[in-house]
Structures are given as C-alpha cells and as structure tokens.
Amino acid sequence: MKRVEKYDKLLQDFDVDEEEAYKALFDAFFIPLCLYSVKFTGCYAQSKDIVQEFFINFYEKKNYKSIKADLRRYLYVSIQNASIAYAKKIQNLSLTGLDNVLNIPDDDNYDAEILSANIEILKKNLSKLSENGYKVIKAVIINNKKYKEVAEELGISVNTVKFHLTKSLRILRENFTFFFFF
Numbered sequence: 001m002k003r004v005e006k007y008d009k010l011l012q013d014f015d016v017d018e019e020e021a022y023k024a025l026f027d028a029f030f031i032p033l034c035l036y037s038v039k040f041t042g043c044y045a046q047s048k049d050i051v052q053e054f055f056i057n058f059y060e061k062k063n064y065k066s067i068k069a070d071l072r073r074y075l076y077v078s079i080q081n082a083s084i085a086y087a088k089k090i091q092n093l094s095l096t097g098l099d100n101v102l103n104i105p106d107d108d109n110y111d112a113e114i115l116s117a118n119i120e121i122l123k124k125n126l127s128k129l130s131e132n133g134y135k136v137i138k139a140v141i142i143n144n145k146k147y148k149e150v151a152e153e154l155g156i157s158v159n160t161v162k163f164h165l166t167k168s169l170r171i172l173r174e175n176f177t178f179f180f181f182f
Contacts (some may be wrong), residue, residue: 009073022059029072030055033079039085042167044141050082125172133168136161 010028013021014136030051034078037047058078072087118136132154139150147165151158 014065016068022055026055029075033075036076037079037083040080040087040088044165045147047083050077050086054078054082068100095140123173129168129171132156132160133164133171136164137168137172 010021010025013024033051033054034044034047037050041047041050053160126137129137135154136150139145139153141149145153147158147161151161154161
C-alpha cells in the first residue's frame, strides 16, 4: 500500500471508529512529530508539549473533517507552524536561519538497513557522552521522565539536568544527522 493511500485510509477510519483512528494517528505520528518540532524549538520537552497540544485540539475540534489533501503534510505543516510560533515567541527567532530545516522528512528514505546503520551510529555517539549526560538523555528522552524526577534520582539540581541534556543533545546533533534530529 502506498504511503498516501495508507494516510487516506487513516482519514476514512475516523468515519468508522473515531477513537481508534485517533489512537492510530497518535501512535503513528507522535514521536516523529516531536522530533520534527525539536528542529525549531531546540527542546524535546517543549516539542512534546506542542505536539500533545496539537493532538488535543485536533481531536476536540475534529480537525480531521477539514483535511482535503495529504494528511501527513497537514500534520507536519501544523507542527512546523506551532513550533516556529513558539520559537519566535520565546527566542525571538529570525526566520532567515530556518530555510534549511523546513523540509518534511520522507518515509521512503528510511529502510531497515539504513535504520540499522543509524542505530549503530547513535549507540557509538551515545557512548561518547559523559556518564551523567547519558543518564539524563536516557531518562528524559527515552523514559519520558520529568526534569525534577531525573534530578532527584541523580542527586543533582534541575538546572544541572537541563545543562547535561542541552550539552548532550548538542554533541549528538553535531555528530549525528538522520531523521531523528535531536
């Protein structure tokens, strides 16, 4: 089944079982949209908030009824706009630097072999992080813990958690570029 047909079917599923279709949409797109949002916000936690807020509004306002074209494009453009709005509001972001990040990732470029190779590269780059940097990345991004929880577990301050997260993400960004832009 072609990608566009898959997304068209997902839109049609809203007519059959709204809750199941919403869950399938959320499961399929939540993490990719969060990672896409990070390119604009620079903060995974804030990106998660942006994407969660989008899905809540999408469900409550039944926005799926107004989608006439490509569902996937609609989702990415919506997250892009929300993320840029956040970045402009918080960081007074200049749009001139965003020209190179406005490309929506293409699913067709990520086959199993490439994904496997990228996972190996990621593991190698994760091993380059400091011990606390690795622990913070694992806790915040992989285990979805709040900064305060991580700080208590590691016996450090919340600001130190933020420092380790920022430093580790910067290292990963510099050494690792594939679909999951941290």
